[in-house]
Amino acid sequence: MFDTVVFDTLSLAFEEADLLPETGAILCLRAEAVPFLMQLPKDRLTCQNSFKPDHDALKAAGFAVLPPEAESFPPAALTIIMPPRQRDETRALFARAMRDAPVGGVVVASLPNTLGAKTGEKILAELAGETQSLSKHKCRAFWAVKTEDWNAQLADEWIAFDTPQQVDGGALWSQPGLFSWDRVDAGSELLADSVPEWIRGRGADFGAGQGFLSREVLANCPHVESMTLFEAEYRALACQKKNLEGFTNWTSHWADVTKDAPKAEFDFAVMNPPFHTGRADSTSLGQDFIRAVAGALKTGGTLWLVGNRHLPYESVLSECFKSHEMLEDEGGYKIIKAEKPKRKR
CATH class of the missing domain: 3.40.50.150 (Vaccinia Virus protein VP39)
Incomplete structure (x- = not known):
């Protein structure tokens, strides 16, 4: 903006x-x-x-x-x-x-x-x-x-x-203009390493970008049934197809999750939420993503989240989930696990 x-x-x-x-x-x-x-x-x-x-x-x-x-x-x-x-x-x-x-x-x-x-x-x-x-x-x-x-x-x-291309030594297909376009984002990599192999069920990736997190979940978590990717930048979808080539249990949606997220559909979600809109920083955008993902999770669902250490996510996590805890604090990033989304009565 x-x-x-x-x-x-x-x-x-x-x-x-x-x-x-x-x-x-x-x-x-x-x-x-x-x-x-x-x-x-x-x-x-x-x-x-x-x-x-x-x-x-x-x-x-x-x-x-x-x-x-x-x-x-x-x-x-x-x-x-x-x-x-x-x-x-x-x-x-x-x-x-x-x-x-x-x-x-x-x-x-x-x-x-x-x-x-x-x-x-x-x-x-x-x-x-x-x-x-x-x-x-x-x-x-x-x-x-x-x-x-x-x-x-x-x-x-x-x-x-300006086309999809392999970056970071072939670790990722990406395209100019996408978030962390020329390398695997360090925060996403840290989150991928933190998600336990035992997670199961239907998963969602909010703000999926090139699809790195979903690919890592599908590759390393054998009990996951499927991943559904939501991404607002259409240019990222072609990169998702290349990064998730070989996997069949995933779908992708061009979507504004702050308005169009499904309700009570997923067992877990992974997320590296954006914190800028266009050229402008927007802390509230990440908070809106947390609210959206809480609504999209089932009653007993779990969110695995990475964010820059300084971003104020804890208050909205308390607003939306019955419990949350910081699992890691490393390299300027925090990994947070939030469980059991609250439902408005």
Whole structure:
């Protein structure tokens, strides 16, 4: 979620540089359902976001939204980009935007200075050549016009890198932009080592990412009947298929678990909950995950959780479970076991 000053700066650039075309399609990549979008002509606007909460919010607001798997975009006179956090994903998104824009089309983005505004403009300049920019509110809006001599070869290289690939010496299939994309996350690895081999029944993995935790459970816990993976970032699902290749007792769902989690369905759950939304830290998101997983567990169910040591999860664990205990405190992470979710009467 971007701060409102990012959109204020973008709006100012629209006014001063006359970026909004009178006719033609408008495309917004990694769009968020924010008031800024309401200022654009809705009948000409198409949005894209593969993150389920944002995708659903855009649809609920009545915007035309591309399917989450879309990596080719309709040609647009104006393409607006809300750059993601990770550099390689950002490069590929800018490359796809430039590739699919018509000659003469404008590509524009905005970022806070503290979150890589100059780097973002440099990425666009490497593709487009000349860029223009406007700075305000400690943010920068920057844009370029696609010309015949744009750097299509570099775009192809950046797009080719933005695919599922083996990382960490082959230990994991992952993709730029996913959490801990280029290595096995140390917290998840610690949790995988802490889950006992004797667990049994139907399990769930909330915020499953590339599927590492589910793979380790299925590989090392012979009494587990099945694993159900829930992940909000659609791009992770292709990596799950590769990481869980060879296992048949698992299913995956593109889901916002804070809204769409099932009720009283699982015997146990494993979880390394997220603690940021887009570019912004959000401690409450992990707490919402705990509430969601408590509702999804059966009465006698157990949660195995890893979190950064400083994250305040204990109070919500007490709110949602009859008991919980810290099993390990190592390397800046804590492993917590919580049992028997409370039911509201």
